[in-house]
Amino acid sequence: MSNIITAEHITKRFSAHTALDDVSVEIPRGSVYGLLGPNGAGKTTLIRTINRITLPDEGRVLFDGKPITQQDIFRIGYLPEERGLYRKMKVGEQALFLAQLKGLSHHEALIRLKEWFTRFGIEEWWNKKVEDLSKGMAQKIQFIVTVLHKPELLIFDEPFSGFDPINANLLKEEILRLRDEGATVIxxxxxxxSVEEICDHITLINKSHNILSGKVDDIRRAHGGNIFSVQYKGDGKALIERISGVCExxxxxxxTTGYSSLKVHIERNEDVRSVVALINDTVEMRQFSETIPSMNDIFIRAVNGTL
Amino acid sequence: MRNIGLILMREYRERVYKKSFIITTILMPLLMILLGAAPTLIMEFVDSETKKITVIDESGIVAPKLTSDEELVFEISDKALPQALVDASQNEDNFGVLHIGKDIVANPNDARLYTSASSSLVLEENIADQIEKVIESERLKAYNIENIDEILEKVKASVHLATFRTDKDEESAASSAVASSLIGMLLGFLLYFILAIYGSMVMQSVIDEKSSRILEVMVSTVKPFEMLMGKILGIAFVAATQILVWGVLLVVFSAVIMPALMPENLIDSVQQIQAGADASALAMQQDVSPEMLTALASVLDTGHIAMVIAMVLLFTIGGFLLYASLYAAIGASVDQAQDAQQLTTIVTMPIIVAFVVIMMIMKDPNSPLVFWCSLIPFTSPIVMVARIPSGIPVWEIATSLVLLYATFVVCVWGAAKIYKIGIFMHGAKPTLRDMWRWLKY
Structure with a gap:
């Protein structure tokens, strides 16, 4: 599988800090690629570098194997984190305007927009002013405008923020549908x-560095071992104090009413018995079992530097 | 090109369909006409107060020859001065007492005016003038020259210079320097306001896009050059629309309202000049200056107005485009309108220079300074427009226009670079090496 985007050794410094420090990512064509990381890790800077809004201090970005040019930008659909629309314009008028800027004819844009508006059930918004829309509503409009011209590469910066669970689900389905239609999604x-459900690849960025990169399945398999979930009744504080030396x-x-739950990672197999003994000794243990880690667990451990 | 068109249309629609735009477009010329006509109207409807002055003339020579007019009425009295003063102070109608000494012809300073309220300079000059004339003619009489009045009448002369252009093939249009600079100044000011209003509109628009966060979407969709060009052209069309409407309304008003406001015989004269009559001869009849008449004639000549408006449009658009690109660059490099203050001051400097130069056009429309300022793009929109009515060679206008529009394109290109970089420039202070990389990016 060829890479649609290859970012090589990207470094970007701002006056106060370094946003990206020698970050490389390879984004395979046709994948749904998740860029993970805590706030301020450098995700947005990486995205802006990929679509040429920010010029990197060092490194380069390849699009389809060639250094990215201004022309390639029109093959990218980009939904920025800071969402904005012309507030005084009507929704339909604005969507038509943006769609035409992306190269669609007025006629084609109108057909596709009607289709999307029907799919999202928002036909009655067409003549509303943008300033009268809620944040989530405006975000839907922006999503539609981003994907309307069917670009090869879609980049969404925090697409789920501001959406309620129902709409977040709708968005997930749409992202998968777009992937099935042949687009690459970052x-x-x-x-x-959401990562577990829809991503095939991820890169985890923390403190300006790429600390984990690869296929979701591979990562899980590699880092999945030795995670145990515990259910118990009793003094949690005392328990943590006793076991934190041997496990993470x-x-x-x-x-306070039912069972408390705990998730731990035990590095060495030999320690499992002693941990069980310690728990048993401190609280009333009801369950102790090995579990398949979620991406969330891996994320937390990676950020903590214990992976 | 297509994107520029799309952005242009959006910017245009957003502004022109606004209620406030429609209202200002219609009300502005009305307001201008009203302001222009206000002095005339006030003169029409407000009578100036008549001032009564009691004259005590001990010489007996001056008083009979004083002439009363609408503002000043002289009343000869033979009362003694103290008594007259008391009477005057009791009588509210009486403005004051003029006392003329016995030996006024020999001693011209022996005239006094006592007033109950402060008198005006005009009034004092009027009285002094009249007394002077009486004394002068009395002194002349003392030489016993025969037919003195007749001689004096014949000696009197008054020169009014009416100017005509002879270097043109078409029938020599009367072109008075006063008329040209009058129109020039007016247009210059108009242009200045256009640059100020619409230029800052462009700047505001760029800043607004930053704060409404639409910018990131736009930048990832279109080239900054297209974005800026579309925006500037869109607002230029707004300006053109507004000025066109104003122009049409002004022509209509000047054809309908202005004649109604002016004294009728003046209108006749103006029409006669338009028909080719001699301004100075008519001016003598009307007791107004011939410059004034020619100026009026050309102002009221709709054909002339149309030509000037065409030129003004070309230069206005060019000047606007140039300054708008500078304003756009400012907008791109600041985060808030307040921060732009100092930069806009620098940008408006050439406009102020242009105004100083306009004043010089009055003196000589072809001096080297004026010539160069009408070619340099940053001053030419105002200076050249002010020069045009005085009739200048076509090649000068053409060169000026080409320079203006070429500079504009270069400026937009530069502004687009600043725009692209200024948007997400919250990073390190750029070095010269960085700037070079940006220009190439």
């Missing part, structure tokens, strides 16, 4: 659930 997020706490949820 999106940044810190919503881990990934998640801990205390409950």
């Amino acid at each position: 999106f940044s997020t810190h919503n881990m659930a 706490i990934i998640a801990h949820e205390e409950s």
Whole structure:
């Protein structure tokens, strides 16, 4: 599979900090590629570098194997994190305007827009002014405008922020549908659930560095071992104190009424028995089982530097 | 090109379909006409107060020859001065008392005016003039020259210079320097306001796009050059629309309203000049200056107005485009309108220079300074427009226009670069090497 985007050794410095430090990513054609990372990790800067809004200090970006040019920009659909529309314009008029800028004829744009508006059930918004729309509504419009001209590469910066669960789901389905139609999708997020559901590849960026990159399945397999979930009743604080020396706490949820739950990573197999013993000794243990880690667990461990 | 067109249309529609635009477009010329006509109207409807002055003339020579007019009425009295003063102070109608000494012819300073309120300079000059004339003629009489009045009448002369262009093939149109500079100044000011209003409109529009966050979408869709060009041209069309409407309304008003406001015999004269009559002869009849008449004639000549408007449009559009690109560059490099203050001041400097130069056109429309300023793109839109009515060679206008439009394109190109970089420039302070890389990017 060829790479639609190859970013090589990208470094970008701003006056106060370095946003990207020697970051390389390869984005295979036809994939749904997740850019993960905590806030301020450098995801948006990487995206802006890929679509030529920001000029990197070092490194280069290849589009289809060739250094990216202004012309390639028109093959990209980009939904920025900071969403904006002309506030005084009517929704339909504005969507038509933006669609035509992307190269669609007025006629074609109108047909496709009607189709999308019907699919999202928002036909009655056509003559509303943008300033009268809610944030989520405006975001839908922007999503439509971004994908309308069927670009080869779609880049969404935090597409799920501002959406309720129902609409987030709708968006997920649309992203998968676009992938099936042949588009490559890059999106940044810190919503881990969505990563598991729709991404085939991810890159995890933390503190300006690419700390984890690859296929979701491979990553899971490689980093999936030795994660255990525990259910217990009793003094959680005392428990944590006793076991934190031998294992890594990934998640801990205390409950005063029912069972508390705990998720730990035990590095060495030999330690499993001693951990069980420690838990048994401190609290009333109800369950101890090995689990398949979620991307969320991997994310947290990677950011903590314990992966 | 297509994108420029699309952006142009959007910018144009957004502004022209606004209620405030329609209202200002219609009200502005009305307001201008009203302001222009206000002095005439005030003169028509407000009578100036008549001032009564009691004259005590001990010489007996001056008083009979004083002539009263609408503003000033002289009333001869033989009362003694103290008594007259008391009477005057009791009588509200009485503005004051003029006392003329016995030996006024020999001693011209022996005239005093007592007033109850402060008198005006005009009034004092009027009285002094009249007394002077009486004294002068009395002194002349003392020489016992025969037919003195007749001689004096014949000696009187008054020169009014009416100017004509002879270097043109078409019938020599009367072109008074005053008329030209009058129109030039007017157009210059108009242009200045256009640059100020619409130029900052472009700047505001760029800043607004930044704050409404639409910019990132636009930048990832179209080239900055297209974006800026579309925006500038769109607002240029807004300006052109507005000026065209204003122009048409002004022509209509000047054809309908202005004649109605002016004294009728003046209109006759103006029409006669338009028909080719001699301005100075008519001016003598009307007791107004011939410059004034020619100026009026050319102002009221709709054909002339149409020609000038065509030229003004060309230069206005060029000047606007040039300054708009500068304003756009400013908008691209700041985050808020307040931050732009200092930069806009620098940009408007050439406009101010142009105004100083316009004043010089009055003196000589062909001096080297005026000539060069009408070719240099940053001053030419105002200076050349002010020069055009005085009739200048076509090649000068053509060169000026070409320079103006060429500079504009270069400026937009540069502004687009700043625009592209200024948008997401919250990074390190750029070095010269960085700037070079940006220009190539």
